[in-house]
């Protein structure tokens with residue numbers, strides 16, 4: 001298996017899953033954004049985005065899908081929830097919520113406050129999507145309000161990784177001080193995991 005990665009980009013979801021499962025993989029680290037800083041990367045992934053992942057015939061560009069793929073195909077289901085379990089639908093929802101609802105708005109903040117050249121930055125867009133993101137953290141904050149340790153199924157799964165990555169990004173954008181206490185406590189638990197620490201170490205190496 002081979003993963004193309006940029007430090008703390010969405011590919012971190014896949015890297016974290018690989019480390020949680022103790023799988024063998026090759027990591028290709030790229031400067032960000034690879035589309036500009038390493039144009040030959042477009043020959044590998046025409047989108048120019050990160051992650052890109054290959055496992056034989058599987059060629060993948062969506063971080064949440066890679067997590068699901070690894071959990072189902074190589075994880076003996078340990079980080080997945082099976083269709084026979086009550087929380088199957090809830091699990092899939094968190095898996096996609098982490099990317100589609102909690103990460104996408106933050107990338108607009110990142111783009112319009114940091115990535116764009118000064119003359120193209122739009123503070124209004126950044127502020128609107130910062131609020132947009134914070135308002136949508138209510139679902140996870142409420143889900144964790146009953147004292148549960150993980151988001152669903154009574155155990156740690158790739159749904160926690162998917163939503164957890166949105167909090168990693170929130171931390172780098174300075175949004176964590178406005179996130180609810182249940183989410184913050186859960187995020188501390190995630191960062192204390194050996195798999196999380198190994199993924200951080202792997203990207204440093």
Ligand SMILES: N[C@@H](CCC(=O)N[C@@H](CS)C(=O)NCC(=O)O)C(=O)O
Nearest residue numbers: 009010033035049050051061062063
């Ligand atoms: N929905 C995709 C989004 C992939 C994506 O946009 N990745 C960002 C990095 S976090 C990227 O490559 N941005 C650089 C660019 O668009 O050139 C996923 O979840 O993997």
